[in-house]
Amino acid sequence: MRLSQVWIVASHDLGLLRRRRSITAGLVGFPIAVAVGFPLLVDYLLHRSGAAIPSSLLGGLIDSFSFFFVIGAATIPVGIASYSIVGEKVEKSLEPLLATPTTDGEILLGKTLAALLPTILAVWAGATLFMILMDRVTSKTLGYLYFPNWEMAVILLALAPLVALFAVEASILISSRVSDVRSAQQLSALVFFPFVLLYVLGEIGVVPLDTTNLLYISGALALVVLGLFALSRETFQRDNILTRWQ
Amino acid sequence: MRPGKCVVRSRPPVGGPRPQALEVLFDPAVLRAGPQMIDAEGLTKTFGDLTAVDRVSLRVREGEVFGLLGPNGAGKTTTVRMLTSLISKSSGSATVAGCEVGNARDELRLRRQIGILPENVGLYEAASAYQNLEYFGRLQGLDAATLRGNIERLLRMMELWEKRDLPVGSYSKGMKQKVAIARALVHDPVLLFLDEPTANLDPEAAKTVRDFILELKRERRTIFLNTHHLDEAERICDRVGILRTRLLRVGSPEQLRAELWGNRTLVRFASVSEPLQAALRDRLAPRHLEWQGRTLLVEVRDAERENPEIAEAVLAAGGKLTELSALAPSLEDVYLKLIHEKEPGA
Numbered sequence: 059m060r061l062s063q064v065w066i067v068a069s070h071d072l073g074l075l076r077r078r079r080s081i082t083a084g085l086v087g088f089p090i091a092v093a094v095g096f097p098l099l100v101d102y103l104l105h106r107s108g109a110a111i112p113s114s115l116l117g118g119l120i121d122s123f124s125f126f127f128v129i130g131a132a133t134i135p136v137g138i139a140s141y142s143i144v145g146e147k148v149e150k151s152l153e154p155l156l157a158t159p160t161t162d163g164e165i166l167l168g169k170t171l172a173a174l175l176p177t178i179l180a181v182w183a184g185a186t187l188f189m190i191l192m193d194r195v196t197s198k199t200l201g202y203l204y205f206p207n208w209e210m211a212v213i214l215l216a217l218a219p220l221v222a223l224f225a226v227e228a229s230i231l232i233s234s235r236v237s238d239v240r241s242a243q244q245l246s247a248l249v250f251f252p253f254v255l256l257y258v259l260g261e262i263g264v265v266p267l268d269t270t271n272l273l274y275i276s277g278a279l280a281l282v283v284l285g286l287f288a289l290s291r292e293t294f295q296r297d298n299i300l301t302r303w304q
Numbered sequence: 305m306r307p308g309k310c311v312v313r314s315r316p317p318v319g320g321p322r323p324q325a326l327e328v329l330f331d332p333a334v335l336r337a338g339p340q341m342i343d344a345e346g347l348t349k350t351f352g353d354l355t356a357v358d359r360v361s362l363r364v365r366e367g368e369v370f371g372l373l374g375p376n377g378a379g380k381t382t383t384v385r386m387l388t389s390l391i392s393k394s395s396g397s398a399t400v401a402g403c404e405v406g407n408a409r410d411e412l413r414l415r416r417q418i419g420i421l422p423e424n425v426g427l428y429e430a431a432s433a434y435q436n437l438e439y440f441g442r443l444q445g446l447d448a449a450t451l452r453g454n455i456e457r458l459l460r461m462m463e464l465w466e467k468r469d470l471p472v473g474s475y476s477k478g479m480k481q482k483v484a485i486a487r488a489l490v491h492d493p494v495l496l497f498l499d500e501p502t503a504n505l506d507p508e509a510a511k512t513v514r515d516f517i518l519e520l521k522r523e524r525r526t527i528f529l530n531t532h533h534l535d536e537a538e539r540i541c542d543r544v545g546i547l548r549t550r551l552l553r554v555g556s557p558e559q560l561r562a563e564l565w566g567n568r569t570l571v572r573f574a575s576v577s578e579p580l581q582a583a584l585r586d587r588l589a590p591r592h593l594e595w596q597g598r599t600l601l602v603e604v605r606d607a608e609r610e611n612p613e614i615a616e617a618v619l620a621a622g623g624k625l626t627e628l629s630a631l632a633p634s635l636e637d638v639y640l641k642l643i644h645e646k647e648p649g650a
């Protein structure tokens with residue numbers, strides 16, 4: 059595995075993605091919407107609506123908003139990964155690519171990075187803005203700064219990257235089996251379903267999304283991601299790509 | 305030459321100084337002496353129950369243009385994909401540019417020495433011609449200066465330099481095909497595979513591409529060309545192989561013609577009569593005769609020796625001839641004969 063080769067593939071894919079407005083819009087729009095929208099909402103509830111929200115409830119509310127960055131990590135890379143695989147299928151550019159002195163693993167890793175890096179950067183940037191704004195809005199009511207805290211650290215450093223990786227691998231697997239970008243994206247969008255379910259379970263208190271549980275979930279997810287990675291290695295083999303992919 | 309190349313010998317770079325003595329290049333003795341660029345033995349590919357390529361053995365020498373001719377589904381693309389290690393072979397063995405096909409350790413070295421124009425151009429349509437070539441040059445490990453130089457030389461050669469920054473999606477089919485050929489050449493490979501380079505092109509675009517291939521041939525680049533255009537094969541290739549799952553025959557176009565189709569002599573008369581036809585039937589027996597109006601086609605083994613005899617026979621029979629000439633069958637005749645005669649597996 060030569061990282062230089064991986065990076066050539068990744069930077070090329072990133073260059074192509076920059077031209078796709080739907081992808082850049084999601085990449086920039088989602089984190090900003092969450093980072094600005096929720097603090098505005100909390101600001102309204104606390105200071106303008108006249109409703110009295112006890113500070114004990116406020117923490118739970120902010121936590122559940124934080125979880126949206128996990129959902130983002132599951133949705134953002136789907137469009138990118140689907141495009142970077144199915145796009146090549148549609149343009150039939152995989153064959154010349156495979157004819158270069160680049161291994162299957164290098165191509166796969168390059169494409170994975172091209173979907174993963176912008177996602178993680180977007181989530182981190184959005185979450186930073188979110189934490190700053192949320193602190194500003196809530197510090198008076200709470201009497202302390204809610205962020206940074208361990209939950210958010212686990213979400214940003216472990217859970218979100220793993221979720222993004224999970225979404226990328228799943229998208230690659232799905233993309234290898236369909237032949238147009240739209241159905242790849244629609245199918246891959248199902249990836250975010252388990253995380254919505256997790257969110258709901260957290261909200262109704264079945265699986266409280268505290269630091270310990272978030273770490274457990276991250277650990278379990280890491281195993282799933284390893285499995286998916288092995289599967290996508292298996293799928294992304296030149297012999298399969300040229301003879302078995304549709 | 306980069307280190308670790310398994311190539312046999314080097315040639316001048318793309319668009320570089322052309323060898324002066326063209327005669328030397330086409331001297332059969334020189335060609336025969338050249339080292340093998342491709343050496344395949346019993347190459348076979350099966351897809352489930354289907355045998356796509358059956359025990360193909362062939363050799364291509366350095367500097368040679370080899371054409372693989374065959375109808376759709378004959379296994380041309382599959383053969384090229386095996387030779388370029390894009391797909392695995394089911395059995396057999398092959399050495400390409402000194403690298404062993406199917407040997408994982410030789411694979412990357414092999415791909416550095418070959419360029420391939422696949423059946424589908426497979427360009428990134430949103431990217432410019434320059435960016436397309438740049439990407440592949442970088443993947444081939446070229447340093448920035450060499451890469452820039454190669455891209456400029458190739459795009460100028462293809463008359464695409466002025467349009468280099470436009471997205472490839474805005475190009476015509478012929479232009480795209482040229483960009484794809486440039487992409488195959490960007491790292492200056494010793495061996496070039498072209499899979500049906502003029503298929504789906506209008507006649508004018510096909511001609512530009514064909515002229516370009518001839519240009520590459522003059523540079524003594526080794527080319528493996530898949531085609532179902534007989535005319536193209538005949539004009540470009542030093543040798544052709546006729547493939548229909550199995551390799552039915554290999555030889556130069558002239559060899560194949562002579563070997564498979566004795567020659568014919570055409571005799572045109574001022575006028576034709578029943579008695580003349582009867583007299584010629586006697587005098588020219590046992591040769592096979594075919595009348596087409598005032599024209600007679602006589603099958604001959606050796607035109608040099610037999611044509612004077614035919615002329616004498618015509619005069620003796622009282623015929624007034626206006627023309628007598630040796631007819632060579634086209635490669636097309638040979639091809640159709642082979643393709644229709646030999647069913648695969650027969």
Ligand SMILES: Nc1ncnc2c1ncn2[C@@H]1O[C@H](COP(=O)(O)OP(=O)(O)O)[C@@H](O)[C@H]1O
Binds near residue numbers: 301302356374379380
């Ligand atoms: N991936 C594949 N799976 C099954 N059959 C294939 C595959 N690729 C090619 N074939 C079959 O192999 C035969 C040769 O195909 P191909 O090499 O593409 O022929 P050509 O390039 O001469 O038109 C055809 O019958 C084709 O249908």
Ligand SMILES: [Mg+2]
Binds near residue numbers: 423
């Ligand atoms: Mg083909």
